[in-house]
Amino acid sequence: MLSLTIVMSSCEGFLEESPLDEKTTGQFWKTESDAITGVNALYFGGVPYLHNIDVDGGWTPKATMWGGVMSGLFIDKRKDRTFTNASEGGNFNIESFDATSQKMWSEFYIGISRANFVIENIPTMTDVLSAEQIANFVAQGKFFRAYAYFYLVKEYGDVPYIDKPYTSLEGIYVERTPAAQVYANIESDLLDIIGGNSLPNISFYANKGYVTRPMAQTLLANVYLQWAGAPVNGGNEYYSKAAAMAMNVINGGQHALEQPNGSSTDLSSAYNVIKTSKSSNEIIYAKEYNQTSFNVGNSYAVRSIGTDAFQWKNADGANVFKPGGDVLYNAYLPSDLLLNSYHSDDIRNMEKQFFFREYTDDTGVSHTLNNVGNWAWFDAGSLINGRNGDYNMPIFRYAEVLLIAAEGLARTGNESEARGYLNQVRTRAGLPNETASGDALIQAILTERFHEFPLEFKIWDDIRRTRLYPEADGVGSGRLKWTPLANALIQNKPEGQAVVGKIPEYALLWPIPLSEMQANPALAGNQNPGWN
Known part of the structure; x- marks a missing residue:
């Protein structure tokens, strides 16, 4: 005890010093x-x-x-x-x-x-x-x-x-x-x-990735949409507020749908620009990444394909991709119900738009995936070099603002205006104008949300707030039947099996x-x- 007292006494001055490598609350x-x-x-x-x-x-x-x-x-x-x-x-x-x-x-x-x-x-x-x-x-x-x-x-x-x-x-x-x-x-x-x-009332990238007024307005439009539905059930008051707030973003003019530069179905399509761009005005908010310059990388690429892709060999007999420390089997494979529900003319389900089935390496060898891959996350540079990538991850896009406005208006009786906003999204996807009304219009909007944001994590919120679940309504039809959750045929429970309720x-x-x-x-x- 005496020895310990001496040691502690000798340390007393040191213990009173402020840490040199961090600030305490009082110093910050x-x-x-x-x-x-x-x-x-x-x-x-x-x-x-x-x-x-x-x-x-x-x-x-x-x-x-x-x-x-x-x-x-x-x-x-x-x-x-x-x-x-x-x-x-x-x-x-x-x-x-x-x-x-x-x-x-x-x-x-x-x-x-x-x-x-x-x-x-x-x-x-x-x-x-x-x-x-x-x-x-x-x-x-x-x-x-x-x-x-x-x-x-x-x-x-x-x-x-x-x-x-x-x-x-x-x-x-x-x-x-x-x-x-x-x-x-x-x-x-x-x-x-x-x-x-x-x-600032400017676009996300113009503000160097910091919060903007359209970003706050888009969040509030989302808040109102969720508030209107279950479990709080705010109803038409909040559907109206959701539409009005979304229209504030639309009328502000800082953001717009990305349009294809040339062909709408190749790697110059709007969807590929959204994936790779760090300047697109369609992006209202994105999770930013930059592995190359700041060592803050996007690891979605290794979740874009199955492990079979890491066995591929190029014409020289070398591995096409270099497995990194975060390699895994596809952790978010789109269901057959989703893939089969796109209309046959829908650009979004065509090769190398949101999804892909084949890949040609730098030596010209073509490879076929065992399972559909998520092209919206695929980053060849990341996988070839065995590291995380540089692509940003969209959180809010202008397309979502249009569909929030469409749903809020449709649910409160303004169907003509609702179809106008819905059809802007459909036109870019290569689809004809929607002419439905009533519940069919609401279902078309919910389907469009699922088809436009399959890899941006919106579907669980939509199921939660509507208490509806999508069921098949014809292969290649572009339609889904949104059915009350308790009676719906739930997909992959377990994988490959659909079970009611x-x-x-x-x-x-x-x-x-x-x-x-x-x-x-x-x-x-x-x-x-x-x-x-």
């Missing part, structure tokens, strides 16, 4: 550099980080894919994870879904925490920041707080709403706030930053993670119904 939020660092962190955690989270390792679906796998409309071919097997078996129990739920829940609150620190501290930095900088930085914080809560409320329903940064344990146990109130808080944040001049309605909300319920007494006994 002092300089312009601190403010920029705090704001930039918003783009790497929270909801954007879903593009990096997987289940239990690299060879699994990313968090962005989990809803599609649960729906059965996309297939994880490896099937070596509890989550995938439980989804295919329709075994929606807490033991199988708790680990995935915990990862999402934690990441959303990381994003909220970062946003709250920005919103709370930036306004105090008047000695180092201009009024314009303060307004813009706070607006970015409010965007990402709203973005995180939007995901929380649609994935979990009622959730604890926290709008201040924690600097102690005081007040740490928070009860679940009703979903309708969470939506109202999201709306308040977004309306606040959409009004005024805190956000295999997704219970309660599974459309995730279970509250068990560790959160154990740590927070305010959550005890308040699990989402159905999760036993």
Whole structure:
């Protein structure tokens, strides 16, 4: 004990020194550099980080894919994870879904925490920041707080709403706030930053990838669309708001549909420009990547094809692709129902648009995939060099804004205008104008969303808010029958089999993670119904 006392006494001065390689809370939020660092962190955690989270390792679906796998409309071919097997078996129990739920829940609150620190501290930095900088930085914080809560409320329903940064344990146990109130808080944040001049009213790439007014408007249009449907069932008021907010983006003129430069069916098509471009005005928000310059790479490429492609040999007998550390079997294979439902004239289902079946290597040898590949993610440079890629991942596109406007208008009786917006998307895809009305028009819009965004992770949200599920309505017809979930023929439960009612309605909300319920007494006994 005496020796220890001497040692500790000799270390006392050292222990009082501030760490030289990091700033404590009291040292941060002092300089312009601190403010920029705090704001930039918003783009790497929270909801954007879903593009990096997987289940239990690299060879699994990313968090962005989990809803599609649960729906059965996309297939994880490896099937070596509890989550995938439980989804295919329709075994929606807490033991199988708790680990995935915990990862999402934690990441959303990381994003909220970062946003709250920005919103709370930036306004105090008047000695180092201009009024314009303060307004813009706070607006970015409010965007990402709203973005995180939007995901929380649609994935979990009622959730604890926290709008201040924690600097102690005081007040740490928070009860679940009703979903309708969470939506109202999201709306308040977004309306606040959409009004005024805190956000630039320019396109995403013109603003160097930072939050813009059209980006906030598009998020709010999505919020209203989800709010209108289940489980909150806001109804026509929010369908009208969704349409109006989407039309604000349309009328703003900062964004437009990408149009083909020459042929619409080759590698110069609009869809290939969207895939490769870092300047297209169709992109309203994208998850940005740059492996070459910043070592922040896109790993979707290795999820674009099956492992058979890594056995291909070129004319010289060498491997065409070099397996990297994240190589796996196709983790998000599109279902036959989706592929077969495209109209035969639909450009999006033609070779090397959204999907592909063949590849010719640099030496001229042609190869055929065992399974359909995801061309929208395929990056030859990434796979040839055995590293992650540089392509950005679209999150919001102008095509989605048009379809939100179309659905909101159609559901509130403005069918002619709705068809106008819908047909802009259809025309680019090589399809004739839609002339349907009533429920057939709504179904056509839902089908168009599925066909336009098959690899941008919209389908689970659409099933959740509509309580409808797509069923086949003729091979190559371009149509789907959207059927009440309880009576629908659910695909791939297990793979290759379709079973009626295999997704219970309660599974459309995730279970509250068990560790959160154990740590927070305010959550005890308040699990989402159905999760036993």
